[in-house]
Amino acid sequence: MGKTITKEEFSLAKVDAVINKYVGKPGGLLSILEEVQNLNKHKYLPEEVLAYISKKTAIPLSRIYSVVTFYAFFNLKPQGEHSIIICRGTACHTRRSKELLEFIKKMLGIKEEESQEGEKVFLTTADKKFTIKTVACFGQCALAPVVEIDGVIYSHMTENKLKELVSRIARRGKAK
Amino acid sequence: MPKITIDGQEYQIAKATTILKACEELGIIIPNLCYLDGVSEEASCSICLVEVEGAKTLMRACVTEVTDGMVIRTNTERVRKGRLLNLELLLASHPQDCFVCERNQNCQLRRLAFEMGIQRVRFSKETSISLPIDQSSSAIVRDPNKCILCRRCTAVCEKIQSVRAIEAINRGKRTRISTFMDRGLGNSSCVNCGQCLLVCPTGALVENYHIQGVWKALSDNQKFVVVETAPAVRASIGEEFGLAAGSRITGKMVAALRRLGFKKVFDTQFSADLTIMEEAHELIHRIKNKGPLPLITSCSPGWIKFAEHFYPKVLKHISSCKSPQQMFGAVAKTYYAKKIGIDPRKIVVVSIMPCTAKKFEAHRPEMDAAFRYWKNVMNLDEKEHFVDVDFVLTTREAARMMKEAGIDFTRLADEEFDEPLGISTGAAVVFGATGGVMEAALRTAYEVLTNQPLSDVEFKQVRGLEGIKTAELDLNGLLLKVAVANSLSNARVLLEEVQNGKSPYTFIEIMTCPGGCLGGGGQPIPTDTQTRQKRMEAIYEEDRSKSVRKSHENPAIKQIYQEFLGKPLSELSHQLLHTHYHERNELDTPFLLNKTVKI
Incomplete structure (x- = not known):
C-alpha cells in the first residue's frame, strides 16, 4: 500500500x-x-x-x-492498517504470551518502554502499517496463547507462526 | 404505610421511602459520602450499609426502600465492619496529606475516618498512580488524587446547573472525573459556579486561592489596599467562626477586615446601588424604545459564561451593566482615586465574594476600564496595565485570613464601613438572595417611571427559594411581567422562551447558584437548603434594618453622579460601568466551519 x-x-x-x-x-x-x-x-x-x-x-x-x-473498542489515536492483539489473560500469560508481545515489538522495530502496569498497550509502527494491542482475555483460554490478527483469532501461537503471519501481511497485505 | 423495625424500635414509614431517608427523619445517622438528596443517588461510596433481616448481604441504605415488616439494624458488628472495610478501601487510594489540604477542617472523609476509629491505613497507596492537578481554571482547582469518585460533582453539574462540563472517564481502576480530552476546567464549558466544590466530600475541588497575593499587597506600604464585600458574605461569614447560619455580623466583619490591614473597608453594596441606577434606567430605556426585551440581569458571572456558551442568541437581552464587583473596581480606581488624590496604580482592590466565578470575572480581559480611563490622561504605557479588581477572595478565604491573623471575630465590637464607597441601601443588601436584584431594580424603576413614591418597598412575590418565580406587577398602570430563576437548569426554562421569541416577560433575573449568591460556590461548607434559608432570612432582616431602602436615595450614589458620572447611562457610565459579551465555543474549533476535516 x-x-x-x-x-x-x-x-x-x-x-x-x-x-x-x-x-x-x-x-x-x-x-x-x-x-x-x-x-x-x-x-x-x-x-x-x-x-x-x-x-x-x-x-x-x-x-x-x-x-x-x-469502551476499549474506540480509538482516539490512529490505528495501523493491520491490528495484532495479544491476549494477556491468565491462561495466555502462563503460556508465555508476554514473550510473544516482546517478540512482535522487536520484529516490527518498536522500541518503546514497557507500558505502565495496568495501562493498555497501544503501539503503532512508524509507517502506520501495524498496531499492537493487548486484551485482558478473549475467552479462548483452552487455545492459549491466542493472538488476533485483523479480526481472526489464531490459537496456540508461537514466535515462528507469528513471524510467518506478519511477514505475509507485510508482503501481500493479508495473512492468507 | 409499611411497618418497619429499626434497631428494635417499631415505626410506620411512608411507602417508597429509602432506609436512609427514614433513618434521617428518625434521627438515626447513617454515614455516607456520595448521597445528595434529589441530586446524586449513585450509591457509589457504599458506606451507608445496614443489615436487613433476610437479605444475603448488607444493604445500601441510600437506595433500598423500606417494605412492610422490614427489620433493619444500623449498629451491629457486621454493619460496623462492612462500613469500615469500604472506608479503608477508599482511604487506600487517598493521599494522606491532610495537613496541607484546604478541606482539612471540614473534610467528610477525614471526619468519617475519625468517627469510625481508623487507627492506621491498612492498604498502602504505593502502587497507585499520581495524576496531574488541573490548574487550568482561574476559579477552581481540581486534584484528581483526592477524588473518591462519589459523582456528586458530576450530578450537580448536570442536574442543578445543566452544564455538564465534567464526566467520569475511563473505567475500572483508571476511572476518574475529567473534562473533554482532559483539557481541564479552564478550557471547558465550566461556568466556575463552584457548586461542585460545595458538595465535594474531600479536598478534590477547591477554589484558586488568592490569599498569598492579598497578604503580599497588604504588607507593601507602597500600595493602597481597599476591600469590598458582597452582600451575601455578611450573612454567612459568621458560620466560619462557629456562629449559627443567618447570624448578622456585618459590623464585626467590617472590624475584622480593618484589623487585617485594609486601608479602607468598602462595600460592594455601594456599587450594587450603582448597578441598580444603571440597570433600572436601562430597563426603562428598553421599555420606552421597545427592546430588546426581556432585559436579563447580568450580576452573576457564572450565568454570563453559561449564556456565552449555550445561549449566544440571548446575549443581546442581557443587561450591559457590569456586576457590582466590577463596577466597584472601576469607580475605586477612577472616581475615588481622583477624590482622594492618589495614583490609581497604587490602589489594590480586593473583593470578598460568596462566589468562585467572580475570580474568573475579575480576570476577563475587558475588565480594565480604569486603566483605559487613565491611559491617555496619565500617558500610561501598555506595560503598566492594571485590572479593575486585583484579587477575589471567597467567604472561606476571607475567614481563613482572619483566623491566620489571630482575630477573635466573635468578640470584636461592631464598626461601620468607610465613606463614601461603603454607603449603601437595603436595596443593595437583597442582591444576596434570589429575586433581590429584581426587587431592588423595581424599587427604583417604579419611582423613576411613575414619579410617585412607592408605598411598600417589599416585592414578596419574587422572594423565596423556589427555582422559578414569576409575578405580574402594576407600576401605576404599566403592567410588568417579571420572572426570577436561580440555578442554571431553571434558567434554561426561561431562556428557551427568550430564544424562541416567546418570552412573556419584560424583566428576568437569573442567578447561577441555588438561592442566589447566599448559596454561592464561595460560601462556607456546608451550604445546604437549611443554611440557605437562614442566610436569606438574615438578608431580608438586614434590608429592613436599613434607613434607606432604595438605591436612588443613597446619598453617596447621588454624589457620584453629581461629581463624576453625570447621569445614569451617560457616556462615562458606559465607559466604566458597562460591558459586552461574546459567544464562546467550548473548543476553539475553526474546522467546524469547513466542509471537510483533514486528518
Missing part, C-alpha cells in the same frame, strides 16, 4: 449521514461512534470529529469523551 494518510479526508457528508441515521434513538451515540470510527481507514475518532458529533447531536463533549474512553 504505502500511501500516506495526510491527504485522506474525513467526509463530513458521510459523518452527517451516520448521525442522521441514529440521532435521538436510544443508544444512538454508540452506533454513531462505531460507524464513524469505521469510516476511516485508521479506525479512530479524532477530537475534531468528536466535537462535530457533539455539536450535531447536542450531546455534551464530556459525555462523548466519557463513552469513548469507557
Whole structure:
C-alpha cells in the first residue's frame, strides 16, 4: 500500500449521514461512534470529529469523551492498517504470551518502554502499517496463547507462526 | 404505610421511602459520602450499609426502600465492619496529606475516618498512580488524587446547573472525573459556579486561592489596599467562626477586615446601588424604545459564561451593566482615586465574594476600564496595565485570613464601613438572595417611571427559594411581567422562551447558584437548603434594618453622579460601568466551519 494518510479526508457528508441515521434513538451515540470510527481507514475518532458529533447531536463533549474512553473498542489515536492483539489473560500469560508481545515489538522495530502496569498497550509502527494491542482475555483460554490478527483469532501461537503471519501481511497485505 | 423495625424500635414509614431517608427523619445517622438528596443517588461510596433481616448481604441504605415488616439494624458488628472495610478501601487510594489540604477542617472523609476509629491505613497507596492537578481554571482547582469518585460533582453539574462540563472517564481502576480530552476546567464549558466544590466530600475541588497575593499587597506600604464585600458574605461569614447560619455580623466583619490591614473597608453594596441606577434606567430605556426585551440581569458571572456558551442568541437581552464587583473596581480606581488624590496604580482592590466565578470575572480581559480611563490622561504605557479588581477572595478565604491573623471575630465590637464607597441601601443588601436584584431594580424603576413614591418597598412575590418565580406587577398602570430563576437548569426554562421569541416577560433575573449568591460556590461548607434559608432570612432582616431602602436615595450614589458620572447611562457610565459579551465555543474549533476535516 504505502500511501500516506495526510491527504485522506474525513467526509463530513458521510459523518452527517451516520448521525442522521441514529440521532435521538436510544443508544444512538454508540452506533454513531462505531460507524464513524469505521469510516476511516485508521479506525479512530479524532477530537475534531468528536466535537462535530457533539455539536450535531447536542450531546455534551464530556459525555462523548466519557463513552469513548469507557469502551476499549474506540480509538482516539490512529490505528495501523493491520491490528495484532495479544491476549494477556491468565491462561495466555502462563503460556508465555508476554514473550510473544516482546517478540512482535522487536520484529516490527518498536522500541518503546514497557507500558505502565495496568495501562493498555497501544503501539503503532512508524509507517502506520501495524498496531499492537493487548486484551485482558478473549475467552479462548483452552487455545492459549491466542493472538488476533485483523479480526481472526489464531490459537496456540508461537514466535515462528507469528513471524510467518506478519511477514505475509507485510508482503501481500493479508495473512492468507 | 409499611411497618418497619429499626434497631428494635417499631415505626410506620411512608411507602417508597429509602432506609436512609427514614433513618434521617428518625434521627438515626447513617454515614455516607456520595448521597445528595434529589441530586446524586449513585450509591457509589457504599458506606451507608445496614443489615436487613433476610437479605444475603448488607444493604445500601441510600437506595433500598423500606417494605412492610422490614427489620433493619444500623449498629451491629457486621454493619460496623462492612462500613469500615469500604472506608479503608477508599482511604487506600487517598493521599494522606491532610495537613496541607484546604478541606482539612471540614473534610467528610477525614471526619468519617475519625468517627469510625481508623487507627492506621491498612492498604498502602504505593502502587497507585499520581495524576496531574488541573490548574487550568482561574476559579477552581481540581486534584484528581483526592477524588473518591462519589459523582456528586458530576450530578450537580448536570442536574442543578445543566452544564455538564465534567464526566467520569475511563473505567475500572483508571476511572476518574475529567473534562473533554482532559483539557481541564479552564478550557471547558465550566461556568466556575463552584457548586461542585460545595458538595465535594474531600479536598478534590477547591477554589484558586488568592490569599498569598492579598497578604503580599497588604504588607507593601507602597500600595493602597481597599476591600469590598458582597452582600451575601455578611450573612454567612459568621458560620466560619462557629456562629449559627443567618447570624448578622456585618459590623464585626467590617472590624475584622480593618484589623487585617485594609486601608479602607468598602462595600460592594455601594456599587450594587450603582448597578441598580444603571440597570433600572436601562430597563426603562428598553421599555420606552421597545427592546430588546426581556432585559436579563447580568450580576452573576457564572450565568454570563453559561449564556456565552449555550445561549449566544440571548446575549443581546442581557443587561450591559457590569456586576457590582466590577463596577466597584472601576469607580475605586477612577472616581475615588481622583477624590482622594492618589495614583490609581497604587490602589489594590480586593473583593470578598460568596462566589468562585467572580475570580474568573475579575480576570476577563475587558475588565480594565480604569486603566483605559487613565491611559491617555496619565500617558500610561501598555506595560503598566492594571485590572479593575486585583484579587477575589471567597467567604472561606476571607475567614481563613482572619483566623491566620489571630482575630477573635466573635468578640470584636461592631464598626461601620468607610465613606463614601461603603454607603449603601437595603436595596443593595437583597442582591444576596434570589429575586433581590429584581426587587431592588423595581424599587427604583417604579419611582423613576411613575414619579410617585412607592408605598411598600417589599416585592414578596419574587422572594423565596423556589427555582422559578414569576409575578405580574402594576407600576401605576404599566403592567410588568417579571420572572426570577436561580440555578442554571431553571434558567434554561426561561431562556428557551427568550430564544424562541416567546418570552412573556419584560424583566428576568437569573442567578447561577441555588438561592442566589447566599448559596454561592464561595460560601462556607456546608451550604445546604437549611443554611440557605437562614442566610436569606438574615438578608431580608438586614434590608429592613436599613434607613434607606432604595438605591436612588443613597446619598453617596447621588454624589457620584453629581461629581463624576453625570447621569445614569451617560457616556462615562458606559465607559466604566458597562460591558459586552461574546459567544464562546467550548473548543476553539475553526474546522467546524469547513466542509471537510483533514486528518
